[in-house]
Amino acid sequence: MTITLTHYLIISALVFGIGMAGIISHRQNVIGLLMCVELMLLGVNTNLIAFSHYLHDLTGQIFVFFILTVAAAEAAIGLAILIVLFRKRATVEVDQLTELQG
Amino acid sequence: MLIPMQSLIFYVFASLLACSALMVILARDTVHAALFLVLAFFASAALWLILQAEFLALILVLVYVGAVMTLFLFVVMTLNVRATSLKSAWHYAPFGLAIIAAMVAAIIYISGTNTASTGLPLTELAIQDSNTLALGRVLYTQYAYVFELAGILLLVAIIAAIVLASPVARERKIQIIAKQVTTRAKDRIRWVDL
Numbered sequence: 001m002t003i004t005l006t007h008y009l010i011i012s013a014l015v016f017g018i019g020m021a022g023i024i025s026h027r028q029n030v031i032g033l034l035m036c037v038e039l040m041l042l043g044v045n046t047n048l049i050a051f052s053h054y055l056h057d058l059t060g061q062i063f064v065f066f067i068l069t070v071a072a073a074e075a076a077i078g079l080a081i082l083i084v085l086f087r088k089r090a091t092v093e094v095d096q097l098t099e100l101q102g
Numbered sequence: 103m104l105i106p107m108q109s110l111i112f113y114v115f116a117s118l119l120a121c122s123a124l125m126v127i128l129a130r131d132t133v134h135a136a137l138f139l140v141l142a143f144f145a146s147a148a149l150w151l152i153l154q155a156e157f158l159a160l161i162l163v164l165v166y167v168g169a170v171m172t173l174f175l176f177v178v179m180t181l182n183v184r185a186t187s188l189k190s191a192w193h194y195a196p197f198g199l200a201i202i203a204a205m206v207a208a209i210i211y212i213s214g215t216n217t218a219s220t221g222l223p224l225t226e227l228a229i230q231d232s233n234t235l236a237l238g239r240v241l242y243t244q245y246a247y248v249f250e251l252a253g254i255l256l257l258v259a260i261i262a263a264i265v266l267a268s269p270v271a272r273e274r275k276i277q278i279i280a281k282q283v284t285t286r287a288k289d290r291i292r293w294v295d296l
Contacts, residue, residue: 018126021127024202049153052155053153
């Protein structure tokens with residue numbers, strides 16, 4: 001059968017939901033949390049590009065362009081924060097990061 | 103027989119994307135999870151190629167996989183975070199997963215019912231501008247302001263990442279050039295009248 005917009009919306013909703021489920025179940029591992037956030041962003045990006053194709057509008061692709069920029073910057077800063085945290089605490093488990101003072 | 107080939111390609115890469123996304127959250131080893139995420143990015147780049155967004159598909163592979171996921175793997179190797187266990191979060195899991203399943207079902211239901219735009223098949227477009235050219239036409243004229251803001255945002259991110267990751271001066275015996283340059287003579291020398 002021909003691939004319609006609905007197929008793409010379903011696959012991006014699935015990827016988004018899987019990313020959210022990963023955030024809930026990856027309480028311990030901060031790197032796992034960051035990877036699940038990237039999965040959610042991937043679902044959103046696929047959604048926007050599918051809409052951009054089926055509605056013949058380039059706005060969706062421009063939006064994805066900027067989402068990719070912001071997500072790359074956020075991943076870099078998140079990993080830098082992680083490295084500093086690990087230097088201080090020697091652990092990356094979220095349950096042990098209970099003190100605000102650094 | 104062009105359309106069935108496209109639907110076959112769609113189903114292959116969509117199922118690859120869904121399976122590797124699932125393996126990201128279920129993998130025991132963090133390095134395996136990162137590699138499954140790389141596979142998910144490649145599968146979604148193929149999906150974006152089917153949707154005729156070639157520039158963004160290649161940017162996804164070059165920037166996201168090539169830089170961001172490489173950075174992830176560097177950090178995983180440096181911090182030596184290997185095993186993750188899903189055991190301690192399982193008493194939260196049923197409630198949370200039920201909510202997520204309800205949300206995904208609601209999204210799928212809503213996406214399926216609007217047939218005005220969702221019934222459109224994949225169009226075979228005539229020879230036209232390449233995706234890069236079309237994006238460039240819009241990006242540098244209509245969205246030029248946002249483009250410059252994105253550049254400034256990346257600059258701020260670079261500065262932040264370098265400052266965060268550079269070692270603190272008091273942890274190591276290094277020279278603090280700013281203090282050396284701004285010393286005054288009367289801090290160092292004291293005249294004593296004999």
